[in-house]
Amino acid sequence: MIPSAFTFYKPDNIDKAVSLMADFGDEARVIAGGHSLIPVMKQRLTDIKHLIDLSGINEIKGIEITDNQISIGAMTTQVELINNEELFKIAPIIREASLQIADPQVRNLGTIGGNVANGDPANDMPGLMQLLDATYKLSGSNGVRDVKAREFYEGAYFTVREDDEILISISFEAPSGGYAYEKQKRKIGDYATAAAGVILKVENNMCSSASIALTNLSDTPVYCNKAVDIILGKEIDNNILTQVIEACVEQSDPVADQRGPVEFKRYVAGIVIKKALTRAIERT
Amino acid sequence: MEKINVTMTVNGKEEKLSVEPRTLLVHALREHLDYTGAHIGCSSSHCGACTIDMNGKSVKSCTVFAPQAEGSEILTVEGIGSPDKLHAIQEMFKEHHGLQCGYCTPGMIMRSYRFLQENPNPTEEEVRFGISGNLCRCTGYQNIVKSIMAAADKIRDEANVEKKEIA
Numbered sequence: 001m002i003p004s005a006f007t008f009y010k011p012d013n014i015d016k017a018v019s020l021m022a023d024f025g026d027e028a029r030v031i032a033g034g035h036s037l038i039p040v041m042k043q044r045l046t047d048i049k050h051l052i053d054l055s056g057i058n059e060i061k062g063i064e065i066t067d068n069q070i071s072i073g074a075m076t077t078q079v080e081l082i083n084n085e086e087l088f089k090i091a092p093i094i095r096e097a098s099l100q101i102a103d104p105q106v107r108n109l110g111t112i113g114g115n116v117a118n119g120d121p122a123n124d125m126p127g128l129m130q131l132l133d134a135t136y137k138l139s140g141s142n143g144v145r146d147v148k149a150r151e152f153y154e155g156a157y158f159t160v161r162e163d164d165e166i167l168i169s170i171s172f173e174a175p176s177g178g179y180a181y182e183k184q185k186r187k188i189g190d191y192a193t194a195a196a197g198v199i200l201k202v203e204n205n206m207c208s209s210a211s212i213a214l215t216n217l218s219d220t221p222v223y224c225n226k227a228v229d230i231i232l233g234k235e236i237d238n239n240i241l242t243q244v245i246e247a248c249v250e251q252s253d254p255v256a257d258q259r260g261p262v263e264f265k266r267y268v269a270g271i272v273i274k275k276a277l278t279r280a281i282e283r284t
Numbered sequence: 285m286e287k288i289n290v291t292m293t294v295n296g297k298e299e300k301l302s303v304e305p306r307t308l309l310v311h312a313l314r315e316h317l318d319y320t321g322a323h324i325g326c327s328s329s330h331c332g333a334c335t336i337d338m339n340g341k342s343v344k345s346c347t348v349f350a351p352q353a354e355g356s357e358i359l360t361v362e363g364i365g366s367p368d369k370l371h372a373i374q375e376m377f378k379e380h381h382g383l384q385c386g387y388c389t390p391g392m393i394m395r396s397y398r399f400l401q402e403n404p405n406p407t408e409e410e411v412r413f414g415i416s417g418n419l420c421r422c423t424g425y426q427n428i429v430k431s432i433m434a435a436a437d438k439i440r441d442e443a444n445v446e447k448k449e450i451a
Contacts, residue, residue, distance in 0.1 A: 001327045002308075039328055042328070051305065053352060104413075104414060105332060106329060189416070
């Protein structure tokens with residue numbers, strides 16, 4: 001399968017990349033790892049006249065950790081996230097979730113920036129970033145701005161990113177407490193039928209902080225604020241967990257596709273949420 | 285469409301080519317440079333038949349545009365062994381019948397080659413997870429896994445012999 005023709009640019013800094021985006025408007029796209037973009041280009045589902053490769057821009061690569069604050073350059077690959085021991089020490093959920101993305105070859109090229117900026121509700125990182133309450137840094141013609149991950153997604157493949165903006169980094173505070181990212185998929189390499197992430201803390205037998213998010217269960221990643229409100233400040237027992245799971249499933253809005261009908265997906269959602277909650281509690 | 289110059293090192297040899305930017309790396313290797321070891325299976329980044337080594341990492345060459353590989357070090361199955369001198373992994377695939385139709389084999393071998401450097405002493409489960417980006421529709425994977433486990437042993441033994449010889 002051959003994509004339609006395009007011109008290729010490889011700028012060596014972010015300003016040059018932004019100015020190319022501004023010049024070409026919606027005829028241009030940036031390419032990071034290319035493992036979402038190249039397949040849709042091959043299927044000719046998108047018509048890109050100008051392709052801007054970000055791999056020559058060193059300033060948007062790598063992982064920086066200062067105290068409790070983590071900043072990850074958009075061009076950092078999944079395998080770099082998995083292999084970074086320092087990151088694993090303070091945010092082990094990143095490795096747990098990254099290992100569930102695609103397969104080894106894809107993780108070698110796939111980047112965190114591409115995964116979150118593409119706006120595909122099936123991608124795992126957007127859900128994870130809801131969970132971590134991450135902030136995205138976007139660079140455009142009008143300068144740099146921060147957008148909360150929880151305010152970034154508008155619909156499937158629609159985000160608040162402007163045409164001339166490029167996502168350059170992702171930052172979040174190191175999470176504390178128990179964690180789990182549970183993904184149900186038909187096979188390795190497939191997107192989630194349903195996936196859920198949980199981070200929570202238990203102090204004096206009570207849930208003192210919590211975050212819950214879902215992947216591929218709506219046209220955007222879902223942050224389960226209602227479920228979080230239910231569990232906060234409560235003693236965790238089966239009754240509370242049932243209410244939390246119900247609230248999460250209630251907030252999901254899956255569509256029927258080759259992975260199953262809506263009823264099935266809501267059923268699987270309930271299971272992955274329960275598994276994630278259970279494992280996160282075990283790890284507190 | 286205007287062509288673009290790409291230079292890369294393939295199996296230790298510098299190669300220069302002039303291609304349309306949309307040329308996929310697997311087509312550049314097979315059709316422009318005649319390295320037909322990398323196969324085109326699904327052309328949708330699922331099957332792994334096109335797996336090669338790029339800058340020391342396994343990648344699916346159907347999902348890389350040739351200009352993205354500018355300046356890179358490429359290793360294909362042609363670069364790791366020859367019919368007269370098979371690589372340990374190739375020998376073990378032969379020994380343990382790790383193939384039937386052979387279509388996925390170059391991708392399997394190249395993934396195994398890199399995987400055994402990432403993890404020289406893997407468990408069976410780690411092997412299966414390590415080659416999870418490579419599909420085989422003939423073998424059911426049993427003999428592929430056996431071949432890779434045997435290759436891991438053989439490579440370790442050879443390394444030990446070398447160490448002793450040096451000592």
